[in-house]
Amino acid sequence: MRLFDPSLLGQLASGSKFRPDVTVISGFLGAGKTTLLQQLLKKTPHGLRVAIVVNDLNEINIDALFLEKMLPSESSASIASTVALGNGCVCCTARDALGDAIVELATSGKFDHIIIESSGAAEPRPVTDLFYQTNIVGPRLDEVATLHVLITVVDAAAWFQASLEEHRLNADALGKVVGAHQSLFTLMVEQVECADVIFLNKIDLVTSAESETVSAQIRGLNLRAELIKTKNACLPDGVWPGACRFDPIQTRRGANWMDALNQARKIACSSPELRIRSQTHCVRTPAGKLFPVPGRSDFAARYGLGSFLYTGRKPCAAARLRKFFEQGWPGLVRAKGFFWSVEEPNRIGFLSVAGRETRIDYLGPWAAALVERGSVPFSAIPDSLREFWQEPSGDRRQEIVLIGVNLDADALGRALNEQVISFTHS
């Protein structure tokens, strides 16, 4: 893979140490990204020199053409430049082009702030990775520019609809980029999970009850981000350019499920039930248990948001696990985590549920499988894994975070035990 044009990086040698800020706007197709960009340009403080990078999936970049026409008359940016990245998505095929564009703009010394409008099919996380990946031919991207804020624009009406139904992306152009099996809703969820500011736009197209439901679901996914409800992406004062909100750790790991998983692991490790379980044999223990994960704010409590960890030491049937989540569960917004299955007992199963979209993947082997087959001695198992070690299953376990609004956790735990866990070993 090419990592930026080395001749551009050569310009750094003579350049100053000034690093322009970078704002990244993500959001699904038609959510209102270009509308927000127009608003940002209108409200740009006088004298702030802004450059824009617009990404489109097609060879003809409509948004770039539109913005170029708009810039001279409506932007208060003293100098503005538009770089169009056509035919590819900034989170995958156009990543090199994006890196080149940022380096060129940043090292020109002409701009204080660079705004990137991603294509509707882009995930924000790979764009942020670009700033931190090693560059064998020169400095890393974060040495020439500073990530300032990740903004995700959500179409409130589309979100409400997508969360109710299962939507699949069939369009050829999108299918190429996000993969035919990834649902619209999963992509929207990932865009929300990796954001510092979320604009819940098109608020005029939903009822106040629907707006509350969508807000609660979004809060269930990302409690850290600021949530702003807008019509026509109208910006409240003080938001732009605002303080730097991007944090390489907090933003990139801002998804509630990651936080819940970390918290829940601590709880599960100190739980007497798990200690009891470790003294007996896993086949005699309950199939699995749901632990509540403490909420992080009053906001969560107000909206009835809850996070739970389902943990257990009996293998599940992966086919039943998939069916269970595809059928849906009242109030469930997100489920993510690891599972141990009878179908693939030696490989770590990975589950991701967003709405009714359920994805199951297999990652590498469980450490226990490596020990059993003699590839790794037990002494080489790191402490972080030994914490979870219980004979005879080792580190094999169910560890799934479930996030939802007004979830009946007891019923959910029982249903998982009854419908998903394999009882063939008991």
Ligand SMILES: Nc1nc2c(ncn2[C@@H]2O[C@H](COP(=O)(O)OP(=O)(O)OP(=O)(O)O)[C@@H](O)[C@H]2O)c(=O)[nH]1
């Ligand atoms: N009703 C309503 N329409 C809106 C709102 N915001 C934007 N729109 C309209 O929605 C359409 C799509 O807006 P864009 O800003 O082009 O959306 P986008 O996310 O840039 O779209 P892509 O570049 O295709 O991904 C336009 O016709 C906008 O005028 C809003 O708050 N309410």
